Amino acid sequence: xxxxxxxxxxxxxxxxxxxxxxxxxxxxxxxxxxxxxxxxxxxxxxxxxxxxxxxxxxxxxxxxxxxxxxxxxxxxxxxxxxxxxxxxxxxxxxxxxxxxxxxxxxxxxxxxxxxxxxxxxxxxxxxxxxxxxxxxxxxxxxxxxxxxxxxxxxxxxxxxxxxxxxxxxxxxxxxxxxxxxxxxxxxxxxxxxxxxxxxxxxxxxxxxxxxxxxxxxxxxxxxxxxxxxxxxxxxxxxxxxxxxxxxxxxxxxxxxxxxxxxxxxxxxxxxxxxxxxxxxxxxxxxxxxxxxxxxxxxxxxxxxxxxxxxxxxxxxxxxxxxxxxxxxxxxxxxxxxxxxxxxxxxxxxxxxxxxxxxxxxxxx
Numbered sequence: 249x250x251x252x253x254x255x256x257x258x259x260x261x262x263x264x265x266x267x268x269x270x271x272x273x274x275x276x277x278x279x280x281x282x283x284x285x286x287x288x289x290x291x292x293x294x295x296x297x298x299x300x301x302x303x304x305x306x307x308x309x310x311x312x313x314x315x316x317x318x319x320x321x322x323x324x325x326x327x328x329x330x331x332x333x334x335x336x337x338x339x340x341x342x343x344x345x346x347x348x349x350x351x352x353x354x355x356x357x358x359x360x361x362x363x364x365x366x367x368x369x370x371x372x373x374x375x376x377x378x379x380x381x382x383x384x385x386x387x388x389x390x391x392x393x394x395x396x397x398x399x400x401x402x403x404x405x406x407x408x409x410x411x412x413x414x415x416x417x418x419x420x421x422x423x424x425x426x427x428x429x430x431x432x433x434x435x436x437x438x439x440x441x442x443x444x445x446x447x448x449x450x451x452x453x454x455x456x457x458x459x460x461x462x463x464x465x466x467x468x469x470x471x472x473x474x475x476x477x478x479x480x481x482x483x484x485x486x487x488x489x490x491x492x493x494x495x496x497x498x499x500x501x502x503x504x505x506x507x508x509x510x511x512x513x514x515x516x517x518x519x520x521x522x523x524x525x526x527x528x529x530x531x532x533x534x535x536x537x538x539x540x541x542x543x544x545x546x547x548x549x550x551x552x553x554x555x556x557x558x559x560x561x562x563x564x565x566x567x568x569x570x571x572x573x574x575x576x577x578x579x580x581x582x583x584x585x586x587x588x589x590x591x592x593x594x595x596x597x598x599x600x601x602x603x604x605x606x607x608x609x610x611x612x
Contacts, residue, residue, distance in 0.1 A: 256301075256303065256304050257304050258307070259304060259305065259308045260308050262284075262295075263276065263308075263331075263336070264331060266286075266295075267331070267334055268333070271286075271288075272288060272289060272533050273287055274287045274288075274355055274390060274525075274534070275287035275352065275353060275354050275355065276295075276351075276352075276355070277292070277350070277351075277352055278300055278305065278350065278351040278352075278353070279300065279343075279350045280300060280301070280305060280348040280350065281301070281302075281348065282299050283295065283297055283298060283299055283300070284296070287390070288527075288531075289525075289526075289528065289531055289532065289533060289534050302349065305351065308351065309340060309349070309351070311329060312327045312338045312340060312351070313325050313327050313340070316340055320341070323341075324339055324340060325338075325339065325340040325341075326338070326339050327340075327418065328418055328419070328420065334355055335355075335356045335420065335421070335422075336353050336354070336355060336356070337353070337354040337356060337418065337420055338351060339351070339353075339354075340352075356394070356395070356421065357395075359402075360395070360398035360401070360402040360421050361395060361399050362399065362402075363400065366392070366395065366399050366536060367535060367536030368521065368536065369538070369540070372521070372540075373403065374542075375542065376407075378480055378518045379478075379480060380475065380478045380479055380480055380516075381475050381516050381517065381518035382471060382483070382513070382516045382517050383480070383483075384462075384483055384485055384493050384497075384519075384520045384521070385397055385482070385483070385484045385485075385520075385521050385523070386484065386486070386490065386493040386522045386523075387486070387487070387524055388486065388524065389486065390525065391523050391524050391525050392523055392525055392534075392536060393484045393523065394421075394484070396521065396523065397458060397484060398420070398421040400482060401414070401421075401458060402421075402423065404428065404456055404480075405425075405426045405428045406426050406427060407427065408427055408428060408455075408456075409427050409428065410427075410428045410429070410455035410456050411429045411431070411453055411454050411455050411456070412428050412429065412430050412431070412454070412457075413431045413433065413449040413458070414430075414431070414432045414433065414457075414458040414459075415433050415435060415439060415442050415446055415449065415458070416458075416460040417434065417435040417442070417460050417461075418434050418435075419432050419433075419434045431452070433445050433449070435460070441466075441467075442459055442461065442463065442467045443466030443467040443470060444466075446459055446470045446474070447466075447470055450470070450474060450479075454479060455479065455480065456479065456480045456482070457479050457481045457482070458482045459481065459482070459484075461484050461486075462483050462484070462485050462497065464500065465500045465501065468497055468500040468501070469500070469509075472509055472513060472516060473512075475512075475517075476515060487522065488599050489522055489539065490521070490522035490561075490576075491558065491561040491562070493522070494513065494551075494558070494561075495558065497513065498513065507553075510552055510553050510555075514543075514546065514548075514550075514552040515546075517543040517548065517549075517552065518542075519541060519542045519543060519572075520540065520541040521538055521540055522538065522539040522540075522576065523537065523538045523539075524536075524537050524538075524597045525537075526583070526589045526593050526594070528588060528589060529587055529588060529589055529590050535583065535589060537580050538579060539565070539575055539576035541564075541565065541573050542572040542573045544572065547564070547573075548564065548573070551564060562600075565578075566578075576597075576598060576599065577598055577603050577604040577607055578607075580594040580597060580604055581604065581608060584608060584611070591608055
């Protein structure tokens, strides 16, 4: 049978059926002239063997953006699509010298998860009791940073009378007013950039600020000043550990500025959460492993202000003087001991594999 006589597939309907089937996945990759792929806890898997034709992609592309064909010439398109049971973050881009179109889809729940359902320790709520300062959520792409930040904001929304302003690209969770006023701004629709949105927000009477990502000098500088001047600031970064978030943030500044900014960060930092998603031992679900640096009573400050002491943060995490700070390997070892994850997957998630290997050997 020729390709032309094969019934055209309804991609949007397939996505809805896939979601309703209850299969665990985080992303869908739909590439022209290739079979669709799912990102499952065990990695990318082919949905079926049928390549997706360009004409079959058109209805889905139109539902993402009616003017997608004109806009994609300028660059990738980021748009949300809201379904009855979830929200899809869709990124449309060209490849193969403009010959092919691809749709990258991230699946998100309609409502933020309750904080105690994220997999973070229950005492993370203690960080959110701070009236001012900086909370960083870090980790690689696809580690659940957006979900964690949304859960934190929803907790603050439910428990605090405040004005919450978010700067996002794009807006991923629509927050509804509860105890707090909610102002969500999207880059570049509502504000030109993260840094300009943050500067504008400081003149709009915020109590709590959320910055989708710290990715340049201006944003980093404004976050530090906002955190030090009486606002609670939540922000995400892409880093490989909690400690490297400190190094990366300070690296936005010149050597001449760094000592002063390090002092500001040491004073303003509430905590850093580094997180990674692993497959469960069965491979059917995701499980969160997290690392936390809590700056309770300025305990982490000495390691921030003195670059020569940064390497000692690992020892600080092991000592757990505040019963809150903890290293990633401790959590990974616990997950392996409880048979929640395999030792192999834990080793893949670790950034200090030698230490974890020794810990796991000691548990045998």
